Amino acid sequence: MLKGEKSTRGGIEDLLCPFTDMYITQGTEGSSHKGTKAIDVRGRERGVRYPYYAPCTVKCIKTYPNNGQVMWQSVNKVRFSDGSIDYVTFMTAHDNTMDSYPGQIVSQGSQLGNMGNKGYATGVHCHIEVSKGNDTTWKINSYGTYCFNNQIDFDNAFFMDNTTILNGKGNWKYTYDIIVEDKKDSKNYANLSPNVSSWRVYDLHVKPIKRNAKGKLNPKKFGGLTYYIYSYMDEGTTAEIQTANFGRVKIYIVNENCKITINNPLYQYGDY
Ligand SMILES: [Zn+2]
Structure with missing residues (x-):
């Protein structure tokens, strides 16, 4: 992640990798990590005390000053990179200038600490x-x-968006790997293919059969037409749209020449 980066979808924070550049110097098999899922991470240049950031909004649970070590826990449940949603508890260590204190809240994207060699x-x-x-x-x-009870692998916890992986193997995942339906933010569009020159429209309250047609749209003339879908009607076979010529009407959408997309209009708008 980058400094200040945030990611919330469906009201849940995505757990972002705290590092901007990640060079793993010791993995879970390392001699001081036996039986743990711990990793050691440095930045681009050896010996530089790069900052790292809060992967989600966290609270400091406990500190171990001799080791520059802090136990953090998410304030709310978060989304892990394996798609699960739960609280996260994690430990960071070796920050020479660690100044955290129990109860401290750090918001997602704010600085959590610096790499170091304390302890x-x-x-x-x-x-x-x-x-x-x-x-x-x-x-x-x-x-x-020492380790946690419910320890999990780093790559099953953190999304790697905007993290440059300089060294280290993992099954890295990104927020786009976990699709989240956010009904508030998703707009559905009916996209009528430019292959078709005639597409019937119907008043909302009538049965959508040929003799009830109010008029026709001409997607071909415009190189295709896109309409925002206000609602689905007739058991999902038609959609309520706004047109320039006919006002609020419905059209058939179950047809190979009509493609439904989410947040992605394909052609010019027939109206809005
Ligand atoms: Zn270590």
Whole structure:
């Protein structure tokens, strides 16, 4: 993600990758990550304390100042990159200038901290590990390493929009991989093909049969015509549209020459 970036769809924040440039220096198999899903991330240049940002709106749960370490939790349920929706709890570590405090709220896109080498660290990086849900249990595993109860892989948690992956393998996902229906924001359009020169229109209250036709549209003449759909009628076979010549009417939409699109008008508007 970039500084200040936000993403909310359907009233739910997408969990964005906190890093703008991501160079993974140690993965989950690394010697200090045994039995965890933790990764270590540095930025473009070695040794630079790059900032990282709040992947969603979070609250500081707990700090571990000796390690520049903070446990964060989302304020609300968020959307993970695997499409699931739940609280997220995660840990960041090694920030030399960590100044967070329990209860602190950081909004999505605001700076969360800086990479660093405070505590048990060999180079400047951010150690990060993620848990799905609001369980804050921090326990020692069989390798003697601390980790969360419900830890999950980084690539199943964060959307990689606007993150440049410089090093590291993963099944990276982007917000466009998870389609969210947001009825408030989606506009449906009927797009009438330029192949057709005659398309009957009907008054809203009549049965849409030939003898009830009020007139005809001519998509061919205009290189195709697009109409915003106000509503679907006649069990989804017709749509209510606004036309320049006939006012508010309905047209048949179940036809190979009529393509329905969402938020994407294909031709010029027949009216609005
Ligand atoms: Zn680490």
